[in-house]
Amino acid sequence: MNKTGNHQQPVLLSGSNKLAYSIALCLLRAGQKVTLLTSDAGAASRYFTRHTTASLTKCDPENLEITTHLPAASDFSMAIALTGEDLSEKQQVIAKLEAILPEETLIAINTEVIPLSELQENTVAPERILGANWVEPADTTYFLEIIANGITLSSYTDYFCKTAAENWNKDPYVISGESGIRMRLFAAMLREAFYLVGNGYANIGDIDRACRNDAGYYLPFAGNLRYMDLMGTHAYGMVMKDLNPELARDVVAPDFFTEMIRNKQLGMESGAGFYSYQPGESEKWALLMEEFSREINGLFQKYPFNGKAPS
Secondary structure: OOOOOOOOOOEEEEOOOHHHHHHHHHHHHOOOOEEEEOOOHHHHHHHHHHOHHHHHHHOOHHHEEEEOOOOOOOOOOEEEEOOOOOHHHHHHHHHHHHHHOOOOOEEEEOOOOOOHHHHHOOOOOHHHEEEEEOOOOOOOOOOOEEEEOOOOOHHHHHHHHHHHHHHOOOOOEEEEOOOOOHHHHHHHHHHHHHHHHHOOOOOHHHHHHHHHHHHHHHOOOOOHHHHHHHHOHHHHHHHHHHHHHHOOOOOOOOHHHHHHHHOOOOEHHHOEOOOEOOOOHHHHHHHHHHHHHHHHHHHHHHOOOOOOOOO
C-alpha cells in the first residue's frame, strides 16, 4: 500500500492498552481489516469480547487479527503505533515497523511531548512519519490530532486526514510543527488546578465541579474561543487583564501530586487517585464512560463543528 491507496486496505495497529483497542474498534467500524500487534493478546481478546454487543454489532469480527508477533510484510495501507512517552521506546517501534513495511507506507505514532523530528531521525523514510494523538474511546469520540512538520510529505498528511474524516468518523485537525496542542492546553488547566488545590483555594471536588458544570456544558457545543465570541470577548479581556498575573507559573508538579504517584495512587484501577475507589468501581465507571461517549457522540452530530451556524 502507498500513501494514496484504497482507504479500505488493511491497517497494522501496534499497542497494548485500551486506547489501542478502541482505535481498532474505530477502524473495524469503517470496514477495514486490522492486525493488532500487542504484548498482551489475552487482555485485547477480553476487551473485544466485552465490547461485542455494544461495539462490534456494526463490524465484522473476522476483520480483526490479534498477534503478539510482528507480522510479515503485507499490503497494509498504514501503520498506527501507540507507545508510552519515551523516545527510545518510540524509536524501537518505528524501527520494527520499518523493517517490514515498504518505504512508501505511512507510519502514524502518538507523541505528546517528544518532537516529531526526533522520531524521524535515523529512519528509512522520515517523510512518511507523522504524529497522531487519539483519546479513548476512539471508536466514539471525534478527536484526532495530526502532527506534521517540514519533513513530512503533505500527501501522507492529506491521506491520513481524509481517511480519518471520511472513514473513521473523526473531526481531525493538523498541527504544522513538532508537537500537538491538546496536551499543552490540558496541562495548563491542570497546572492551575494543582495550584489552587495546593494553596488551599479549592479542593478536588471544587475543581471538578467548576470544570464539569461550566466548561463541561459549553465545550461539546463550541470551543473556548467561539464561546467567548458568543458571550462577548470584551468581558473576558477585562477579567484576563487582572487575572493573568495571578495565574500559576509552576514548572514542576506539586508535592501532593508527586506523593500520590510515589504511593501508587495511579487512578481507578489502583483503587485510588484523586478519589478513593472500592473494588469493582473501575468497571462501573468504564461502562458509564462508554455509555456517556455514545450519547455525547449523538449530540456532537446534532451540533457539528463546521465553522458555520446552522441555516
